[in-house]
Amino acid sequence: MMQESGTETKSNGSAIQNGASGGNHLLECSLREVRSNGETPSVEIGAADLAHLQQQQVLYPCPLGCELNSPTSFSLQALQVARQLLLQQQQQQQQQQQQQQVSGLKSPKRNDKQPALQVPVSVAMMTPQVITPQQMQQILQQQVLTPQQLQVLLQQQQALMLQQQQLQEFYKKQQEQLQLQLLQQQHAGKQPKEPQQQQVATQQLAFQQQLLQMQQLQPQGLLTIQPGQPTLPLQPLAQGMIPTELQQLWKEVTSSHTAEEAASNNHSSLDLSTTCVSSSAPSKTSLIINPHASTNGQLSVHTPKRESLSHEEHSHSHPLYGHGVCKWPGCEAVCEDFQSFLKHLNSEHALDDRSTAQCRVQMQVVQQLELQLAKDKERLQAMMTHLHVKSTEPKATPQPLNLVSSVTLSKTASEASPQSLPHTPTTPTAPITPVTQGPSVITTTSMHNVGPIRRRYSDKYNVPISSADIAQNQEFYKNAEVRPPFTYASLIRQAILESPEKQLTLNEIYNWFTRMFAYFRRNAATWKNAVRHNLSLHKCFVRVENVKGAVWTVDELEFQKRRPQKISGNPSLIKNIQTSHTYCTPLNAALQASMAENSIPLYTTASMGNPTLGNLASAMREELNGAMEHTNSNGSDSSPGRSPMQAMHPVHVKEEPLDPDENEGPLSLVTTANHSPDFDHDRDYEDEPVNEDIE
DNA sequence: GGGGAAGTAAACATCG
């Protein structure tokens, strides 16, 4: 299993790569946008202007077929250029209009051939500057306006609006043309012919050159993405994303960037749609933080969606706020209190292209993770199926946790097949009930060929019995004739402890066995004998004479004594755990930042960090803590009637009093939880507070 | 390979 774990990790990586292979334009664009965020836009647009633009812009899909239907880096870039164009045009027009005020209105400009609606159109372009400052100044200076003057002004405004609209259309048209040029530039680059195109081209060129300069000046420490270095390790990115996926993204980004550069050199890449690189640096403020925004983009990978903010802004447990720091990707702005955080959130992380892009990146990451989870589930299923098929083989490597039971069940079933059935000829290896509602780990495949197994289910690897375990797998064991991976002693103890009075007669123990486990509904002679044997053998089981007769109780002290094999020293288990964690690591990386904030310990993070692997780790944790959770059976809630949810809920992570040497943090906790060959140690956590870290 | 734990089988005793 160790080897398999290692292989699994590797294959996981490949799987991740595969998952990332479905690279997407969104990520690419977003990433590039993020990168470009770190670069200085050539367009000098004030923060207020851009904010206004961002708020009012209407965005359209990327001309390059980008799937973005909402604000994108492209659109922002286009907006800026368009904005600049408009400003220039307006200035020219204002001059012309001032001249035309005498002669009349000037007809709108030309260039309105095709209203291609694939270009960002800013409503803001149309509204805020209908009256230019000069005009306003004139108005103010004139103090009094005659009706004619007002009419002229109105007409001017209308003309301006028309011109702006036409400019926008022109800009759209240019976008299309430039896009076409981009598509054609591989074959024959075309030079912009029209003056307007040249103007835009010049601006774009300058902008892109500036972008390139910024990229070159970008500190490597913050972002390793460098043009022409596609193989550079994406360390910062790797923290937020799967490395292979990042590599894939990097390739896409760099390839696009290379094309961008090449196109730029050809003077034919001036189209805004060449890349989704946004000149989105919305403001100078963003320029300042942009170098960090490079990492922001990576961090955005694990940023909660902004869409959810509105629902949670009123909650002080805001997912974007913790430890007095804004958790927005790359922000890390210190907010003294929640109110300041809210202000900061609304001010710094308003709805703009960057935020939207980051959200999209995050969405993409989540999708990738989900995809990865699905793949891993398939892999797990295949593994178990494979192992089941291999059950005819003489040996099967033990596996941790419930997988062990699955494997061992199959193995022992095959091993004991000649001798397994004789116990109950009347009940052959019954077709196992397909259990879908059963435990998360044990699957139907592991249940086949399960017969009387002369084998103990290594408590070292395996799950110490616990209320949680039984509760989790209750239905499974009740319906499936699968031998529970617990020792007789543990089961007996569990049965006794689950009783209200912590004592049971032998018959009641029998009943508990048959009630809880379908497996024990047959081969009665065998397992009953074993029960009796264990009751007598182990000192922990004390026979007490009662009015009704003899009842059996559990001497916990003795039970504790009888576990010499401390799993704290069980390397295989630890290895398993570590392997699991390693397995989790790649996917976990996406959320390391958030976890780091909380200083979440290792295996807790493994379960928390990644939603996709959270199940795995959670299952493991459930199993691990199930051992300790068994406290409940000794506690007030140990009544048999407690619900599975109740049983599963508590997670004890406190040190084991009887084994102080095992208190070494989460890992030692894990080992402690597993090392016991039995479930006795559950007792040790009796009345211990529930670990609330793991949620 | 040894030792310990666990599972299985069996013999035996006791008791109702």
Next chain:
DNA sequence: GCGATGTTTACTTCCC
């Protein structure tokens, strides 16, 4: 005598 219960022994397997 029979079955349930309880004890003990022997053997095997597994794991460390």
